Amino acid sequence: MPRKLFITTALPYANAPFHLGHFMEYIQADIWVRFQRLQGHKVHFICADDAHGAPIMLNAEKQGLTPEKLVEKVTSERVGDLSKFNLSFDHWYSTHSPENVALLHDIYKKLKANKLIISREIEQFYDPVKGMFLADRYIKGICPKCGAKDQYGDSCEVCGAVYAPTDLKSPYSAITGAKPVLKKSEHFFFKLSDKRSAKFLNEWVANTPLQSEVKNKLAEWLGDGGKNLNDWDISRDAPYFGIELPDAPGKYFYVWMDAPVGYLASLKNYFESGKAKLNGEARSFDEFLADDEVEQYHFIGKDIIYFHTLFWPAMLHFAGRKVPNNVFVHGFIGFSGEKMSKSRGTGVSPQAYLKLGLNPEWLRYYIAAKLNDRVEDLDFNPDDFVARVNSDLIGKYVNIASRAAGFISKKFEGKLAKPQLPPDIAKEFAAAAPEIATCYDGREFGKAIRKIMALADLANQYVDANKPWELAKNEDRQSELHTVCSTCISMFRDLTVYLAPVLPQLAANAGEMFNFNAGDWKALTKLLPAGHEIKPYKHLMTRIDPKQMDALLEPALEATKEAKASAKADSKSSEHAEAANSEFALVPPETPKPVVIQPINETISIDDFGRIDLRVAKILDAELVVEADKLLKLTLDLGIETRTVFAGIRSAYNPKDLVGRLTVTVANLAPRKMRFGESQGMVLAAGDGTGIYLLSADSGAVPGMRIK
Template sequence: MYYKKREILITSALPYANGPLHIGNILEHIQCDIWSRFHNLNGSLCIKVCGDDSHGTPIMLHANKIGVSPKNLIKKIYKEHLLDLAKFDIYYDNYYRTHSIENKVFICKVFKKLFRNNLIKKNVINQLFDTIENIFLPDRYIIGTCPKCFSENQYSDNCSICGACYDSLNVINPISVLSKEVPIKKKTIHYFFCLDKFYKILKFWHECKLHESVINKLKEWFIVGLKKWDISRDSPYFGFKIPNEDSKYFYVWMDAPIGYISIFNNLCMKNSNFIFSKYWKIKTNIELYHFIGKDIMYFHTLFWPSILHGINFKMPNNIFIHGFLIINNKKMSKSKGTFLTAAKFSKYLNSEYLRYYYASKLNNVLDDIDLNINDFVNKVNSDIIGKFVNILSRIIKFINTYFDNKLSKNILNFNKKIIVDFINQKYIINEYYENRQYCFVLKHIMFLCDKINFYINNQKPWILIKDNENFAFVQEICTTVINIFKILTFYIKPILPKISNNIELILNIYPLNYKNYAFLLLDHKINPYVHLVERLDENMIKNIMNI
């Protein structure tokens, strides 16, 4: 299954362009990056695209606050996001933005096609209006209490606590962000997408594609009945105007998912190897997956597949949804010292450590991921350093010191059988990777590390080397271990790409992939060992996070 060449297009949810990425944002990009690296290392073509979500009220608010235009703000944030991602070894085949000519063209095409297909309607509705500022209030200009879970200080389009989406008129005790006054209700004309017409197709798609835990979370929407979705906003708003309208704009959650299409189209314009229509037509063997957080699950599992079906585009093969990041069992908070930007983390700590820790927690369910500082330090020091890297550091010194960096020409069949056993572990590990059960990937790799460390302890090369007659045997033991370590490096490479690349340099081998990871290194010259990683100190992390 896993060596069959597959063509896959995957996306991460678009980071919002009103501030720097924090380590919670990075979680999703790491999850997506690991999956794409796994597939590419195993012979598939996995294209990964993403970009900045560059429209909406929060951008307007932040731009006004710092005294710049929204366009200049999103340009600045775009550059910062690229740098932040690169520090965690995350590179997309195309990283773009929704505020682009391509996205404007596509959203207008989508709108017109849906309108022609009788899937968009105009309705007169009541909206909250600020009589002091004399404007209709967009979602993020209204603060109130969530009508679902009753959490206070929530925006009027969705709740950051329970994830519920709702109409601004349903917010309890609404207050205008601008005037701090209670807004009134006033009539206006809005455009609505007829989500209710997709009940049967969504139910079928959910049951065929989505994880059971996701289906269970979505049941409430079908119980109360799917309703028409407001896809327009009144001025002032930073975004694209609706065709033939002067003061109405597309809601950010209408143009943001369409950004997946326009960002990929931008890649096709730059690289003729990719044919746009081949990826998005309904009948295609190319797979499409989206990686998102559970806070935007409803947009991606209800509205987005319905829009794609409404314009005769391919619906996703699946939506991969992860839980929230919490730190020491608490929600990230600047005031409580549990908020950390990606830039600050990577400035003081090895970013690969966070890749490893997130992977050790990630599964294919909706559970939240707790970044526990004590556990983080222990996993890095125990697993990466104490188990994995330790295999190479304790063995390579014999090859470097006694055998002029040269591996033995042959090894006994007994040791070959041990190596073959490690090679055959790919079936278990690949299954875990495919199902995004990275925590089980690492548990199994650490189990294999324990096995080879046990082998080293039994062989005791540090004792054998004291007798010149054992030199050839010691060289064979070390050659066996280094060949097994090479295999383990291939298995862990999607999670620790930079450390794996440095290991490849030490072993003097080409970049590992599914074609060469099992080749035996015999009569092969390696390079002197260089230090790969540093141990973590808990107090240093606490100082960085001001805990």
């Protein structure tokens, strides 16, 4: 039975051009989508522009445009890049749409009817000149810890201190420079703290084959009966570019509330515009989503797990809608070992990549070769990129065709003899088909590519063993030459079908040239027939010219340097980081100092060691200590009791990032009276004055476990 799949990628913020991270996600999803289509499944591959929020509103103002105009300008400039990378989205829409308003209002009303929406008054900094409440990133001032000027309201980029905006000295509005005042306002909250939310989410997690990293994350958030789940602030005060609450004039939905609803809004528009019908789905939007057999999948980055695995399924469930069957999370893409910032324009520019005439399928291939099914960062390494394309893709795969096809055209009128695969190679090719399919289906694209390249190696060994260029010189061995070259073309057909989800254009060109259907998985391992006609060989793909790479990398290296010095960009990632759990946020690289490795201490006996009672501890809470700027106050769960420990790790860790984490503690250390309380133990960390690295236990360890 063909599966019915509704697949999305995260909605890109309509404030800036696409960066490489976007394309990594789109390419990952597109490969999966294309594979599923080739298996005969029915796919609806949907995305949209995320058009709302304060950054867009303020950016538009700066440019003298309406937010709508800014969004139109940004999105019209970037839309062409999607097709250039051969991304096969079925529909692309916008969250600034009537469908999104209607769906969001419907969901909100149902949540409210379920008593999951509450309102309460909160106090927040307000810019009296601009007449606007200020999110943390729009407040600047002097760092209360190190005295650095112009630091943001949530943390200091100079010393790493974390604080509340009210802690800043001489705070000012980053928008107008005015001194902000504290002002009260009514906000609306989604009651994630409600017992029903935790109960539903625990069930959803148990029944969803999430990646293990995501499951672990959720186990922390949902642990302790959901005690750690906080209500979610879903409203913002005017002025705000977004969707107004239906029952509270002047209050707007926070962009993160309306953005995921945009998945459904885009799908709805796809149905109502008739495109779904053209894609073989005759039912209505509502009928389609009411079908239990329809599977819903979201491809996202690890920075937005929180929104997609807590709020989003809960919103959908309590509004009586279909919940996601899975959320596929990927890591970030780095550049030569550095973080490639989502918002700072560092790393490789996809626009420059296209402008310089680099082949989009090189990038698709490279990204595929590096991807797996885990939440892992991957690195764009220029040398590796050139090597994989030139040595593997061209040297191993394309070469098989170029070595064989010329003889077929010149000597045998473009017609194949009956291919004869040696039994050992035939066996390998036959065994590979289900393995490669399993890799694609499980998003283990790197593994799939390795298997395909192993087959290409076999094909090349076959060519080298049979030496067609020597057979060609011998008039008596022409029939052998014919068979060898025909066998090569048949193997090349199989390799092309395997690579088609990754290299759709190359596969189509090869299929056209050699007269086979590159999308026909059923034909795999059946040899091409005798008499099969091919067209004369034309270059399928060129090697990467090092000059092109130099031109691509020069600005990338510059931007990387600049970004290191630059502050936070005004972008969706910072807007969204405001509420996101920053557990996965990367710590900015510090200037490396050489580590001096100390000599080893004198020997102790095993009994000496045994006297130290080391235990796994879970950090239940981490707070700043007002009187001590190097310390954090940690509350540790030791399984049988709770301890308070003061740890000198504040320079290296944000308190909120530590909560939920497992670490190692010396449980039988004599308590120490300190000015601000008693420290009942010690957490273990590595460090030689160059940094602090808290130890942690592998997942599965539980608080209180003895460490031996």
